[in-house]
Amino acid sequence: MENEKKQNNSGLKAAVxxxxxxxxxxxxxxxxxxxxxxxxxxxxxxEKDKFASDLKANIAELEASRSENTELDAERQKLxxxxxxxxxxxxxxxxxxxxxxxxxxxxxxxxxEQDNLVAEIKLLKEQNVALTSSLDSTNVVLDEERKxxxxxxxxxxxxxxxxEKGSKLSVLNLNVQAVKERSSGKQIDTDKASRADxxxxxxxxxxxxxxxxxxxxxxxxxxxxxxxxxxxKETISMGGEGxxxxxxxxxxxxxxxxxxxxxxxxxxxxxQSGTYFVNVFNEKGxxxxxxxxxxx
Numbered sequence: 001m002e003n004e005k006k007q008n009n010s011g012l013k014a015a016v017x018x019x020x021x022x023x024x025x026x027x028x029x030x031x032x033x034x035x036x037x038x039x040x041x042x043x044x045x046x047e048k049d050k051f052a053s054d055l056k057a058n059i060a061e062l063e064a065s066r067s068e069n070t071e072l073d074a075e076r077q078k079l080x081x082x083x084x085x086x087x088x089x090x091x092x093x094x095x096x097x098x099x100x101x102x103x104x105x106x107x108x109x110x111x112x113e114q115d116n117l118v119a120e121i122k123l124l125k126e127q128n129v130a131l132t133s134s135l136d137s138t139n140v141v142l143d144e145e146r147k148x149x150x151x152x153x154x155x156x157x158x159x160x161x162x163x164e165k166g167s168k169l170s171v172l173n174l175n176v177q178a179v180k181e182r183s184s185g186k187q188i189d190t191d192k193a194s195r196a197d198x199x200x201x202x203x204x205x206x207x208x209x210x211x212x213x214x215x216x217x218x219x220x221x222x223x224x225x226x227x228x229x230x231x232x233k234e235t236i237s238m239g240g241e242g243x244x245x246x247x248x249x250x251x252x253x254x255x256x257x258x259x260x261x262x263x264x265x266x267x268x269x270x271x272q273s274g275t276y277f278v279n280v281f282n283e284k285g286x287x288x289x290x291x292x293x294x295x296x
Contacts, residue, residue: 048091048100051103051107055090058111058114061118062118065117067121072124079117167210169205169208169255169288170205171203171205171288173204174291175201176222176291178190178191178198180197187200191295191296193272193274198267199266199268201220201265201266203262204260215254215255217250217251218253218281219250219281220248220250222278223277230266231249231266232248232249233247234247238283245285247281273295275292275293276292277290
């Protein structure tokens with residue numbers, strides 16, 4: 001009986017020991033699982049914060065990368081909305097590893113597309129800057145050419161204009177010089193009405209590659225200080241609506257899209273002192289140039 005009691009006590013002790021070991025093992029497992037779970041949650045939270053921060057940076061980059069190209073800007077706007085949607089999902093995620101894995105894949109896809117798009121927008125902007133720089137350089141060169149032509153050709157405020165592009169020809173540098181011609185044929189400049197017996201009229205027809213080449217007719221009108229028209233005093237109808245023009249002489253010019261120097265002479269006698277006015281009209285009756293000069 002006593003032996004049986006001892007055996008029962010030994011068995012009970014063994015059972016207690018086994019239960020204690022099982023309990024300790026369970027507690028250890030629970031502690032480990034809790035620690036692992038806490039670690040996983042911490043890692044997911046860290047990862048969540050990182051991707052949220054990266055997405056905010058990507059969104060800022062897309063908002064700053066606007067393009068004048070309609071197609072590229074539409075693609076930029078689409079990516080911007082997709083990044084914002086993904087950011088909202090990540091910020092709402094609550095420790096779901098599977099969902100976070102999907103979000104990571106979506107993030108990397110959007111990032112690849114964004115990098116390609118931003119690079120394309122940057123290249124387009126660089127090309128536009130280069131083109132703008134080239135146009136600016138061209139404009140600088142053209143401006144210098146205009147200034148050079150003004151220096152050479154324009155002698156008064158009425159003619160201080162650049163040559164127009166188009167079919168209309170520009171008449172520049174209209175100049176009149178009174179001269180006294182000796183019997184030898186030598187001409188001497190003068191500003192005295194009593195000495196003058198000729199007026200030398202000159203002007204330039206500017207180069208224009210757009211205008212049609214061919215013969216051009218110009219009508220020159222010289223008016224003295226008493227409002228008399230000198231020279232031929234021929235009157236023709238031009239300009240429509242019953243308009244007419246009385247001219248001093250006609251000059252014919254062969255125009256071949258290059259600068260032409262025109263030189264004519266108007267003979268006369270008994271020139272009056274005072275201010276003279278000179279007008280040049282084209283075939284349409286348009287006053288294309290004018291000037292004045294004085295004889296004393």
